[in-house]
Structures are given as C-alpha cells and as structure tokens.
Amino acid sequence: MDATTNGSKQERSSSPKIDGPTNSMVTPLLTDLYQFTMAYAYWKAGKHLERAVFDLFFRKNPFGGEYTVFAGLEECIRFIANFKFTEDEISFLRSSLPPNCEDGFFDYLRGIDCFGVEVYAISEGSVVFPKIPLLRVEGPIAVVQLLETPFVNLINYASLVATNAARHRFVAGKSKVLLEFGLRRAQGPDGGISASKYCYIGGFDATSNVAAGRLFGIPLRGTHSHAFVSSFMSPDEIIDKSLRSSDGTGTCEDFVSLVQTWLRKIQWADSLRGVFGETNQSELAAFTSYALAFPHNFLALVDTYDVMKSGVPNFCAVALALSDLGYKAVGIRLDSGDLAYLSIEARKFFRAIEKEFGMPGFGNMTITASNDLNEETLDALNKQGHEVDAFGIGTNLVTCYAQAALGCVFKLVEINNQPRIKLSEDVSKVSIPCKKRCYRLYGREGYPLLDIMTGENEPPPKVAERILCRHPFNESKRAYVVPQHVEELLKCYWPGDSDKARVELPPLKEIRDRCIRQLDQMRPDHMRRLNPTPYKVSVSAKLYDFIHFLWLNEAPVGELQ
Ligand SMILES: Nc1ncnc2c1ncn2[C@@H]1O[C@H](COP(=O)(O)OP(=O)(O)OP(=O)(O)O)[C@@H](O)[C@H]1O
Ligand SMILES: O=P(O)(O)OC[C@H]1O[C@H](OP(=O)(O)OP(=O)(O)O)[C@H](O)[C@@H]1O
Ligand SMILES: O=C(O)c1cccnc1
Numbered sequence: 031m032d033a034t035t036n037g038s039k040q041e042r043s044s045s046p047k048i049d050g051p052t053n054s055m056v057t058p059l060l061t062d063l064y065q066f067t068m069a070y071a072y073w074k075a076g077k078h079l080e081r082a083v084f085d086l087f088f089r090k091n092p093f094g095g096e097y098t099v100f101a102g103l104e105e106c107i108r109f110i111a112n113f114k115f116t117e118d119e120i121s122f123l124r125s126s127l128p129p130n131c132e133d134g135f136f137d138y139l140r141g142i143d144c145f146g147v148e149v150y151a152i153s154e155g156s157v158v159f160p161k162i163p164l165l166r167v168e169g170p171i172a173v174v175q176l177l178e179t180p181f182v183n184l185i186n187y188a189s190l191v192a193t194n195a196a197r198h199r200f201v202a203g204k205s206k207v208l209l210e211f212g213l214r215r216a217q218g219p220d221g222g223i224s225a226s227k228y229c230y231i232g233g234f235d236a237t238s239n240v241a242a243g244r245l246f247g248i249p250l251r252g253t254h255s256h257a258f259v260s261s262f263m264s265p266d267e268i269i270d271k272s273l274r275s276s277d278g279t280g281t282c283e284d285f286v287s288l289v290q291t292w293l294r295k296i297q298w299a300d301s302l303r304g305v306f307g308e309t310n311q312s313e314l315a316a317f318t319s320y321a322l323a324f325p326h327n328f329l330a331l332v333d334t335y336d337v338m339k340s341g342v343p344n345f346c347a348v349a350l351a352l353s354d355l356g357y358k359a360v361g362i363r364l365d366s367g368d369l370a371y372l373s374i375e376a377r378k379f380f381r382a383i384e385k386e387f388g389m390p391g392f393g394n395m396t397i398t399a400s401n402d403l404n405e406e407t408l409d410a411l412n413k414q415g416h417e418v419d420a421f422g423i424g425t426n427l428v429t430c431y432a433q434a435a436l437g438c439v440f441k442l443v444e445i446n447n448q449p450r451i452k453l454s455e456d457v458s459k460v461s462i463p464c465k466k467r468c469y470r471l472y473g474r475e476g477y478p479l480l481d482i483m484t485g486e487n488e489p490p491p492k493v494a495e496r497i498l499c500r501h502p503f504n505e506s507k508r509a510y511v512v513p514q515h516v517e518e519l520l521k522c523y524w525p526g527d528s529d530k531a532r533v534e535l536p537p538l539k540e541i542r543d544r545c546i547r548q549l550d551q552m553r554p555d556h557m558r559r560l561n562p563t564p565y566k567v568s569v570s571a572k573l574y575d576f577i578h579f580l581w582l583n584e585a586p587v588g589e590l591q
C-alpha cells in the first residue's frame with residue numbers, strides 16, 4: 031500500500047468510476063473496533079504492509095437446505111472503490127483509541143485506500159456452497175482486516191434473504207407472481223431496502239417498496255389496504271361519478287348507478303341466485319371510488335367484511351361496470367381466512383360471471399393472496415389446491431424468520447506467501463489454507479457435479495480429463511470426475527492498482543437472470559425441501575495432502591502422563 035495514494039486513482043484507471051455504497055452508513059468506520067486495534071498493532075510491529083490473503087465463506091447452507099444464493103458483491107466493490115477516511119473519521123478514531131497510539135498511525139490511516147487490494151469473487155447471483163470462498167481478498171494485512179466486518183456484513187444478510195426468496199420461488203413455482211411486501215416489517219430502513227433488492231435477485235417479480243424501485247429499478251406493484259375500504263361509509267360520499275370510456279369516445283355520467291345496476295343483475299342471475307344477499311355498501315363505495323381513480327388498474331382487497339358474501343360480488347359489480355366502458359379489471363387480493371378455499375370459491379364465482387354474462391376472460395381475473403405467508407404455507411396451499419396467481423409476502427421473507435443469519439466468516443489463508451490454517455476441535459470449522467482457485471465441474475447431463483478447490487498454481491481441471499476430487503477432511507470420501515464443462519468460479523472484480531482486467535459489475539436484472547438460470551440448472555435432489563442431497567465440495571489431491579501436512583505441523587502433540 032502506497033501511503034501517498036489518494037482517491038483519484040479510480041479516475042486514472044481505464045474503467046469507469048464506481049459509485050459509492052447504496053447506504054451512506056457504509057464507511058470505513060463501519061467495522062469492529064478490534065480491526066483498528068489490530069491495524070495499530072500491525073503498524074507498530076512494522077507488519078502492516080505484509081501481503082495477506084483472506085477467504086470469505088460460510089460453513090452451512092441456511093433454512094435446512096443444500097444451496098445458497100450469493101449476493102452483496104456489488105456493494106462490497108462499491109465500498110472498496112471509494113474507501114477513504116475523512117479527517118472527521120480520523121479525529122474520531124484518535125479519540126477512540128488509547129491516547130498512547132502514535133500520530134504516525136493516523137497519518138498512515140489518512141493515506142490508505144484499497145488500490146493495493148485485489149478482490150476475486152464468485153459472480154453475484156450464483157448458487158454457492160459451504161467452504162468455497164465467495165470472495166478472496168488479497169492486500170496489505172492492516173487494510174484487508176479493516177474490510178472484514180463490512181464485507182461480512184454486506185454479504186451475510188444479502189445472501190440469506192436472496193436464498194430465502196429463491197426458496198419461496200421454488201415452492202410457489204415459476205408461473206406465480208411473487209411480490210415482496212416486507213418494508214414495514216423489515217429490520218430498519220437498510221433491512222427494508224436490502225430485502226427488496228436481494229429478494230428481486232432471488233426471483234421475486236416486484237416490490238411494494240418505492241425507494242427500492244427508484245434506487246434499483248425494481249418493478250413496483252401494490253394493491254390497497256383495509257383502511258381504504260373501511261374509510262368509506264356509503265356510495266353517497268362519491269361526488270364525481272363520471273367516468274370516460276377507455277377509448278375516450280363517451281362518458282358515463284353516473285358510474286355509481288351503473289355499478290348498482292350490475293350488482294342487481296348479479297344478485298338475480300340464475301347461476302348465482304342465493305350465493306349472496308345484500309353486500310356491504312360502504313365496501314362497494316370504496317371499490318367504486320378506487321375504480322374511478324384507477325379504471326385501467328382496478329384491483330380490490332375483498333376480505334374486509336366477508337369475502338364471498340360481500341367482497342367478491344362487489345368487486346364483480348364494479349369490474350362489469352368498468353367492462354361496459356371498455357376497461358379490464360385486474361383482480362382481487364385476499365388477506366385473511368383460508369386462502370386455498372377462498373381462492374377456489376372466488377375463481378368459481380368469476381367463471382360463473384363469465385358464463386352468465388358472456389364475458390370472455392372474466393374467469394381468469396388475477397387472485398393475489400397475502401397474510402403471513404412463508405415456505406410452509408405456500409407448500410400447504412399447493413398440496414390442498416388453490417387458485418392464487420400472485421403471492422404478496424412480507425414478514426417471513428424479509429426478516430428471514432426461519433433463520434436469522436447465514437454465518438459468513440473471513441479467514442486468513444496466507445501471509446507473505448506462507449499458507450495459514452485455523453484449527454478447531456470441530457473439523458467443519460478447520461479453515462482451508464492457501465491462496466486457492468475454485469472450479470465448478472459439470473457432468474454429462476448438464477448439471478453441476480461438484481465444486482473443487484486447488485492451490486493457486488495447480489493446473490486447472492480439464493474437460494474430458496479425469497480428476498480426483500477429495501473431501502477436504504474425510505479421507506474415505508473421494509471421487510474421480512470427468513468433467514464435460516469446467517467453470518472457474520473466482521473472477522477478478524477488483525484488481526486494485528494491478529493491470530489485471532476487472533470484471534464489470536452487471537446490472538441488477540442480469541444478476542437476477544444468472545440466479546434464476548443457475549437455480550434451474552441444479553440437480554433436483556439438491557433443491558428439494560425435505561432431506562435434500564448435499565452438493566459435494568472438494569479439494570484436489572495436492573491441496574488435500576497439503577491441508578493435512580499443515581494441520582499436523584500446526585497441531586501440538588499432546589503428552590499423556
Ligand atoms: N389453506 C391454508 N392452508 C394453510 N395455511 C393457510 C391457509 N390459508 C391461510 N393460511 C395461513 O394461515 C394463517 C391464518 O392466519 P390467522 O390465524 O391470523 O387468521 P386470519 O385469516 O389472518 O384471520 P383474521 O385476519 O380474521 O384475524 C396465515 O399464516 C395464513 O397464511
Ligand atoms: O403478512 P405479511 O407476509 O407480513 O405481508 C404483508 C402484510 O402487510 C399488510 O397488512 P398488515 O399486516 O400491515 O395489516 P393487516 O394484515 O391487518 O391488513 C398486508 O395486508 C399483508 O397482510
Ligand atoms: O400493496 C399491497 O397490497 C401491500 C403492500 C405492503 C404490504 N402489504 C400489502
């Protein structure tokens with residue numbers, strides 16, 4: 031790290047300038063105190079420029095599954111591309127560290143940026159597995175340590191919620207529309223914004239979060255609430271009752287009466303006679319008003335009073351009146367009760383209307399369901415049979431109610447070209463040393479077979495060439511693989527000052543497409559909800575031998591007396 035480096039380097043590089051993090055709270059101070067105390071101690075020992083390699087990875091897939099969606103990379107790169115302490119931040123650090131910390135350290139901090147750092151990463155939106163580095167970060171040890179906490183923070187929740195979204199998509203099926211409705215229940219503003227971004231990557235179609243729509247270009251969708259329905263008392267409240275026809279050629283002066291006429295027709299229709307009696311007139315007023323405001327996008331929340339006795343017939347009366355004027359209503363939302371039963375009953379009603387009044391397409395009215403949905407309720411609805419077209423999901427999705435954290439870690443694997451290992455009584459927690467390369471090997475049927483890590487300088491696996499893949503810690507678990515396709519996983523997303531080519535950060539839509547494509551490509555037994563098959567993560571024979579050599583070297587020999 032060159033202490034004279036300043037932020038203008040980014041402008042000097044041939045790539046376009048990378049924007050700062052989405053959340054302005056993401057600054058070099060967004061780290062744990064111990065990163066600064068270690069940085070001081072490295073500096074004091076003259077070790078701060080030593081070149082270190084760290085791996086960021088997780089140990090266990092979340093939600094009892096066997097896959098994870100990797101997300102958060104773009105925000106990490108935005109962070110390091112703009113990493114620079116302000117004078118205020120330096121002053122705060124000076125006041126927060128013990129008074130005997132020497133001035134020279136703060137001069138050093140003032141000069142640092144991340145142009146001496148290199149980040150290799152798996153592409154955002156990829157399906158990933160335990161132990162494989164999501165990021166390999168190389169640079170001066172003092173600087174790279176400062177990045178640990180923000181990197182882990184930016185990746186943990188992003189990957190967890192993207193995975194949660196992908197799991198909800200998996201259960202709902204490809205044909206359903208999935209709407210993220212979680213902002214009000216999310217863990218604070220950043221939780222809400224991040225949830226919208228990463229649920230979109232994980233396969234949701236749209237969000238109700240307007241700020242996320244603006245920031246990321248995610249499609250915005252929404253209906254209305256019970257408050258809107260219950261705020262109306264009677265149709266007399268509606269002052270301007272006129273509605274122009276959709277082609278603009280005429281105007282209906284009293285849309286309220288047209289709705290009433292349709293309601294009576296439905297009430298007396300042969301096929302529907304006796305299905306319902308009087309409907310709630312304040313609800314009808316609310317629906318009519320909403321239709322007057324949004325004749326092209328009329329959608330009604332039908333469960334405020336009684337779904338089948340009031341909400342659905344009222345909705346149909348308004349939808350039929352709109353149809354007279356050339357508009358096509360969108361559909362209904364159900365937010366309570368038995369969503370399977372009510373969606374089926376509502377669908378029967380729509381089909382009966384289609385038949386009774388010769389309204390082609392009326393039976394296909396969109397049915398949206400919400401109310402505390404999660405993977406289990408979606409699965410239960412599927413098993414029972416339902417007629418829901420779109421699901422609005424909030425609390426369980428964005429809070430990741432089923433699992434609170436992913437548990438990413440950031441471990442030193444090499445310093446000054448010397449491989450390092452972290453031992454543990456728990457074998458699954460032993461870190462895999464060395465600066466590594468990682469590959470995904472694909473089989474004959476097009477599915478990924480396994481991921482393999484090798485030492486940096488080992489020759490890469492080759493198509494059609496047999497390679498021994500070993501479980502990193504279990505001697506008996508090994509397999510020969512003849513890959514049909516080999517994909518190198520870690521790519522250079524931040525070359526720092528080096529002249530290596532940098533992979534550009536793709537647009538959000540591209541990340542989402544990658545995620546959907548990769549999830550589609552997985553073997554179904556890895557994806558199922560109940561007892562999924564673990565995906566194999568392996569090391570080369572050479573790396574296996576080296577891990578175990580280092581392990582023995584570092585583990586003290588006990589003495590029994
Ligand atoms: N057919 C179904 N099978 C399984 N779960 C369902 C089904 N229909 C709805 N659910 C779920 O059951 C729960 C019902 O929630 P709850 O007991 O709070 O009742 P509610 O319908 O919200 O009642 P209310 O709004 O009148 O208080 C929700 O989590 C919902 O997602
Ligand atoms: O249930 P979630 O998955 O979190 O989805 C979002 C919920 O938020 C809204 O209402 P809210 O719960 O605020 O009020 P309501 O249920 O009383 O209408 C909406 O009607 C959903 O029920
Ligand atoms: O638009 C909706 O229907 C919506 C938005 C947020 C939360 N619940 C519902």
Ligand SMILES: [Mg+2]
Nearest residue numbers: 365400401402
């Ligand atoms: Mg609710």
